[in-house]
Structure formats: C-alpha cells, structure tokens
Amino acid sequence: MSPESRLTIDLDAMAANYAAIQAEGGGVEIAPVVKADGYGLGVGPVARRLWALGARRFFVARASEGAALRRELGARDATLYVLDGALAGQEELLRDFHLTPVLASAEQVARWDGIAGLHIDTGMNRVGVSPADAGALAHRRFEMVMSHLGSAEAADNARTTGQLTRFREVRPLFPHSPASLSASAGAFKGEAYRYDFVRPGISLYGGGPFETPDARIKAVATLDAPILQIRDLRPGDQVGYGKMFTADRPMRVAVAGAGYADGVLRTAHARGAAALDGVLCPFLAITMDMIVVDLAACPGARVGDRLELLGPNARLDDLSAAAGSVAHEILTGLSRRAERQYIGTVA
Numbered sequence: 634m635s636p637e638s639r640l641t642i643d644l645d646a647m648a649a650n651y652a653a654i655q656a657e658g659g660g661v662e663i664a665p666v667v668k669a670d671g672y673g674l675g676v677g678p679v680a681r682r683l684w685a686l687g688a689r690r691f692f693v694a695r696a697s698e699g700a701a702l703r704r705e706l707g708a709r710d711a712t713l714y715v716l717d718g719a720l721a722g723q724e725e726l727l728r729d730f731h732l733t734p735v736l737a738s739a740e741q742v743a744r745w746d747g748i749a750g751l752h753i754d755t756g757m758n759r760v761g762v763s764p765a766d767a768g769a770l771a772h773r774r775f776e777m778v779m780s781h782l783g784s785a786e787a788a789d790n791a792r793t794t795g796q797l798t799r800f801r802e803v804r805p806l807f808p809h810s811p812a813s814l815s816a817s818a819g820a821f822k823g824e825a826y827r828y829d830f831v832r833p834g835i836s837l838y839g840g841g842p843f844e845t846p847d848a849r850i851k852a853v854a855t856l857d858a859p860i861l862q863i864r865d866l867r868p869g870d871q872v873g874y875g876k877m878f879t880a881d882r883p884m885r886v887a888v889a890g891a892g893y894a895d896g897v898l899r900t901a902h903a904r905g906a907a908a909l910d911g912v913l914c915p916f917l918a919i920t921m922d923m924i925v926v927d928l929a930a931c932p933g934a935r936v937g938d939r940l941e942l943l944g945p946n947a948r949l950d951d952l953s954a955a956a957g958s959v960a961h962e963i964l965t966g967l968s969r970r971a972e973r974q975y976i977g978t979v980a
C-alpha cells in the first residue's frame with residue numbers, strides 16, 4: 634500500500650443506501666442525482682452500479698455532464714435529465730446524446746420542441762416556471778414534472794409545507810406525467826413528499842438526509858492518511874501557521890499526510906476530528922498537506938498508522954458541521970491527490 638493519502642469509495646455501501654432510501658419510501662422509484670461527477674466520487678463507477686441496482690432515470694446539472702454520463706453508461710437505456718434545461722446553443726449536444734432537458738423557464742419551453750421534463754418553481758427561487766405560468770403549459774406533454782424543496786432538511790418548516798401545497802395544486806395540470814418533488818431530505822419526510830420518484834444525491838453517497846449522521850445511511854467515501862510523525866508539545870507551543878492552535882499543556886500530537894488540498898476543509902480545524910481505530914482525535918491544525926491531531930485519546934498511536942479523516946467513524950456530516958458547510962461541499966471538494974480505489978461490486 635502506498636504510504637500516501639487514499640480515498641476509498643465503497644459501492645456496496647452506496648447500494649445499501651439506495652436500498653435504505655427505497656425501503657423508507659415503501660419501494661418508491663429512485664432517480665439518482667449524479668451531477669458534479671457523481672458528487673466527486675466518479676460518475677462512471679457510481680452510475681453503472683446504480684443502474685445495476687435498477688435505476689433508470691438519472692439527473693445531472695449540465696448538458697456536458699449528461700454527455701459524459703451517456704458515454705459512461707454506453708448502451709444502457711437510461712433517461713438522463715439535465716437540470717439546466719435547454720440552454721440556448723446546447724440543443725445539438727442535448728439531441729446528440731439523447732438527453733432530456735428539464736425545462737426551467739417559459740422561454741425554454743417555447744424554444745425546445747423535443748422530449749422534456751418541466752421544472753416548476755414552488756419557492757426555491759432558482760429556476761423553473763412559476764405555478765401561475767404552468768397553467769398555460771398544460772396542453773403540452775412533459776416526460777415528467779418536478780419541483781425542488783429549499784429547506785427540506787429542517788423539521789416543521791413553513792417554507793416546505795408551502796412548497797408542497799403549491800406542487801399539489803399544479804400537479805393535476807399534468808395528469809399523464811410522473812411527478813417528483815424530493816431530493817434526499819424530502820425522501821425521508823413521508824408519503825406526501827414522495828410522488829412517483831425521488832431524486833436523492835447526498836444520502837446515496839453517505840450524507841444523512843437531515844444534515845446529521847443517520848443510522849440508516851452508511852459512509853461511502855473514506856479518506857485516510859498515514860501518521861508521518863508523532864511529536865510532543867510544551868505549553869505555549871504553536872502548531873502550524875498563525876494562531877491556529879497553541880498548546881496550554883504538554884501534549885502528544887500526530888502529524889498526518891493529508892490536508893485541505895485533499896478536501897479536508899481548513900475551517901474544520903477548531904471543531905473537527907479524525908479517527909484512529911474508531912477513537913476520535915480532535916484536529917488541532919489543518920494546512921494544505923498536513924493535519925495535526927491531539928493524541929490524548931490514542932496513546933498507542935504509531936508512525937505509519939492510518940488516520941481516518943472521513944469515513945464510518947469520522948462522519949461526513951460531522952466534518953461538514955465542523956467546517957460550517959454541508960456534506961455536498963465536502964464530497965464535491967475531494968481532490969484528485971489522494972489515490973482512489975473502489976471497493977464492493979463494480980458493475
């Protein structure tokens with residue numbers, strides 16, 4: 634094994650998450666979101682395994698991502714939705730790769746005459762046609778109709794119930810089109826939010842639906858790095874750059890060979906932790922190539938031991954909370970420096 638940082642992507646864990654989301658929804662169809670290179674985990678291996686699990690509709694953001702996904706899936710006959718819709722100048726790309734734009738404005742609906750989904754803006758205020766404008770489109774056959782929730786991770790949220798109400802009102806305009814409202818969070822909010830298919834991204838890849846570790850969801854990405862050195866600090870010793878950390882007592886610390894250039898957000902340094910044999914060791918400093926952790930809880934640590942920076946013990950949602958971010962940003966920010974390996978059944 635190389636003595637460098639390593640990213641392990643567990644496709645069996647992803648399969649377990651797929652099954653968990655489906656079971657939560659009483660067998661609801663899963664239409665995986667694989668934008669941004671499968672949330673940074675590699676769209677080819679991820680999408681082929683999802684296909685093997687039964688997924689037949691996939692979502693990407695960009696038309697170029699749709700083209701790349703079509704190449705990765707080869708002859709597999711899947712519907713590939715492009716959330717940007719049909720941007721002017723991309724019509725040929727969409728047609729050449731048999732992509733299905735999710736039309737995101739009245740202007741796009743007027744310009745695109747091919748097969749398409751329709752995005753209705755029920756209150757996310759990014760893209761989509763307004764519920765008021767949807768009425769004028771009821772004569773058209775859409776391959777599906779969808780909307781997207783802006784605050785579904787929060788419990789008892791008035792914005793979310795308002796969006797649900799508006800989607801309920803427009804849905805009957807398109808009685809022949811399957812409907813979708815929910816991403817990962819909404820898929821766990823109960824029957825009313827599920828409609829004909831759900832569009833999970835982050836919970837397939839190891840993030841809890843409600844931005845906190847969830848027992849139903851397994852870690853998919855594990856980032857680990859070796860301990861390069863173990864050092865003793867005296868009170869007053871400063872670690873790393875600037876004022877990141879100053880010891881107030883004698884401490885043993887480990888220096889591991891990964892840093893924010895591998896995707897461990899620097900802002901996590903004050904609150905995050907790595908795991909060694911399942912025991913959490915708080916971060917003290919995160920620099921580009923090295924992370925320093927407190928070994929108080931791990932007196933047996935040795936040079937060469939591998940610290941888990943992200944994985945089944947150092948949970949994705951804990952790292953993102955420590956960094957003041959979301960799990961999506963952590964995964965899509967994993968860099969290409971760590972050596973990658975896939976485990977589990979590769980389809």
Ligand SMILES: *Cc1c(COP(=O)(O)O)cnc(C)c1O
Nearest residue numbers: 666781816817832833834835836
């Ligand atoms: C990104 C995205 C999703 C997936 O969201 P997760 O929170 O990762 O489950 C679903 N639908 C739309 C429209 C999106 O942009």
